[in-house]
Amino acid sequence: MKIKYTQIFVKDMEEAISFFTKKLGFCASDKIAFDKENDQIPMRINNADQFVNLVEDKGESGFKSRIILSTDDCLKDYHNLKTMGVDFKEQPQYLAVGLCAEFNDNYGNAYVLLEERNYNEL
């Protein structure tokens, strides 16, 4: 068993697809009807096995996600995304686990760019 899909609720599907593909560099897959009411659009990056599914938030459920994206160079990705117009909450921060930078989409979901660092290595 493994995690394959996580869901992100968005208010405007077209706008969200554009945010994910044009700014974050994700690729959209074909629509999947996971249940009777909602179509979901799986998005993935770098041909990963995990997808985030964009789901239109018709019922104003207010459900918010916080997705942690792994990077091997946080400063580079932070800089590139900022250049693409992504609005970061603050400068990258140093944590016990590594370096991270956080940004939001237009629907209140949060994304963390995380470069995990092994502080025991030389």
Place this chain on the structure above:
Amino acid sequence: MDYNRTLRNNNKIFSETRAHRYQNQCTADMCFRFALTGNEQFQMGRRELSIYPDSFLLLNKGTQYTSKIDSDTPVESFSIAFDQAFLKDFNLAYTLPTSKLLDNAGETEASVFDFNETIYPLSADMRFNLRHLKQHLDNGIQDELLINEYLHHSLINYYRIYTNEIADKAEKLSFTNQTTRVEILKRLNLAKDYMYTNYNKNISLEELAKHAYLSVNHLLRTFKQAFNLSPHQFLIQLRLQRSRILLKTTRYPINEIVCLVGFECPSSFIRLFKNRYSITPQKYRQASSK
């Protein structure tokens, strides 16, 4: 890889790999000097300092120094020099809240920065950022904004190291007068620099005290207060740390490493290494080569 880049904002980055080199220079700007492999020796007046991959040297603007590389294997020398205006901007952004930054937007006159010119331990975060920056530069990166992002973060890393190594240690000294604390720490740093540089030689307490301009008793008492270690314990830790670098990056036999880092007896080295890192030197070498 060798290059010497001057960015549009006048920050400078220099990288050179040499087995032998002698330079006599005066620093145009405050700079960090790194030896990413091997070691480089510096002389400033009567002070002799040596940097290794686990440490770096800060040189202030206008410091006259000579540097020497004399090694069997090539030494990767790397340096970052910061323009005064960049340093001033950083200092404002780092120390003032955002609301105050706007009030200071028009202020452009340069101030003089005088940092503690000593050997600092290279923190893990600084090492990671430096590794990324060097990789981009080796690949011929053109985006100066990204390069400056790394330089900005190397200053964030430095300020944190400065807080740990200078500000916090001065606070630990049991003198009421702030000026005395700063002066004593400055002298303790002379002792620390002496150990960083001569770690593989026999260092007597008298010799160490002489280089720090302190009496032996005074040195022992104040060093322990600031570093939470006696000078002897500090030296043992440094030797063990440097043995790890040699175990990881060279193929020297362990018996040779024991002598290279200044231990006399392999069995006491192995015992101390195992006590500190919970692994034997041999197993550590095997694990790091995987």
